Amino acid sequence: DTGVSQDPRHKITKRGQNVTFRCDPISEHNRLYWYRQTLGQGPEFLTYFQNEAQLEKSRLLSDRFSAERPKGSFSTLEIQRTEQGDSAMYLCASSGHRGDNEKLFFGSGTQLSVL
Amino acid sequence: SQQGEEDPQALSIQEGENATMNCSYKTSINNLQWYRQNSGRGLVHLILIRSNEREKHSGRLRVTLDTSKKSSSLLITASRAADTASYFCFNNNDMRFGAGTRLTVKP
Numbered sequence: 001d002t003g004v005s006q007d008p009r010h011k012i013t014k015r016g017q018n019v020t021f022r023c024d025p026i027s028e029h030n031r032l033y034w035y036r037q038t039l040g041q042g043p044e045f046l047t048y049f050q051n052e053a054q055l056e057k058s059r060l061l062s063d064r065f066s067a068e069r070p071k072g073s074f075s076t077l078e079i080q081r082t083e084q085g086d087s088a089m090y091l092c093a094s095s096g097h098r099g100d101n102e103k104l105f106f107g108s109g110t111q112l113s114v115l
Numbered sequence: 116s117q118q119g120e121e122d123p124q125a126l127s128i129q130e131g132e133n134a135t136m137n138c139s140y141k142t143s144i145n146n147l148q149w150y151r152q153n154s155g156r157g158l159v160h161l162i163l164i165r166s167n168e169r170e171k172h173s174g175r176l177r178v179t180l181d182t183s184k185k186s187s188s189l190l191i192t193a194s195r196a197a198d199t200a201s202y203f204c205f206n207n208n209d210m211r212f213g214a215g216t217r218l219t220v221k222p
Contacts, residue, residue: 004157033210042121042203042212043158056210091157102146102207106157 002026006092006107013082014115020078021110025094032075033104034067035091036060043091049075082114120213121204127219134191136216138204139184147180148205149189150212158203162189196222 005024013019025032030051035043046065048056051072064082069075079086089111093104122137140147146165150158164171164180164187171178177190191198198220204213 035212040217042214045210045212048210089155093158102163103148103160104150104158104205106159108157 004092004094004105004107006090006110008110009108010111010113012113012115015082015084017082018078018080019082019112020076021090021092021112023075023077023092023094023107025074025092026105028096029094029105030072030096031094032069033093033095034075034077035093037089037091037109038087046077046090079112082112084114087112087114121202121216123216124214125217125219127221128194130194130196130220130222132194132220134194134198134218134220136189136202136218137186138188138213139186140204140206140213141185142206142209144182144206144208146207147178147187148207149176149178149187150203150205152201152203152215154200161202163207191218194218194220196220 007022032049034046036046037043045058046061047067049069052069064080067077089109091109093106095104120139128134144166146163148163149161151161152158162173162176162178164178175192180187201215201217203215
């Protein structure tokens with residue numbers, strides 16, 4: 001396993017622009033999660049996939065946010081018309097590996113700064 | 116919104132002392148997990164306790180669970196400077212994390 005990878009590590013954008021983040025989970029993991037974290041706070045749940053199906057989506061996730069997981073492999077999180085309040089660390093995690101079924105494995109995150 | 120609350124929010128101790136962090140949760144659990152996060156990095160799984168368990172050990176970690184009070188505690192014994200990090204509880208049922216305890220271990 002190469003671990004969960006996220007791209008990019010850092011993203012600086014201007015308010016009103018669209019941004020897209022990518023997450024590659026650990027191979028064979030069927031569950032994928034997106035969280036958002038601001039300084040000094042715990043991770044906030046955004047959304048959850050089992051295979052390609054998006055099973056839960058937080059009410060915190062406005063219409064400007066959308067996530068996909070085509071073919072149940074990598075996932076993308078898109079934020080449209082970014083606002084300064086979207087500045088945060090966006091964390092991706094996966095789980096479901098045989099023997100570690102319920103543990104979440106996290107990527108290093110994408111740090112978004114909206115100017 | 117976050118459903119778990121950690122207590123205390125911040126804890127500062129000397130190397131060698133024990134550190135205890137508490138977590139309360141609001142919804143039912145299948146299991147409760149604890150994670151560690153070094154500054155600016157992703158979270159790392161520490162230990163998992165199932166809803167039918169009351170105590171579990173892993174190395175210097177001891178976690179307890181009281182489902183009647185919907186609370187859990189994480190004890191780190193003989194702390195080291197390298198234990199300095201934020202610690203979060205996680206409810207596997209609703210996939211929510213607590214607000215975290217920031218632990219500082221002074222050498």
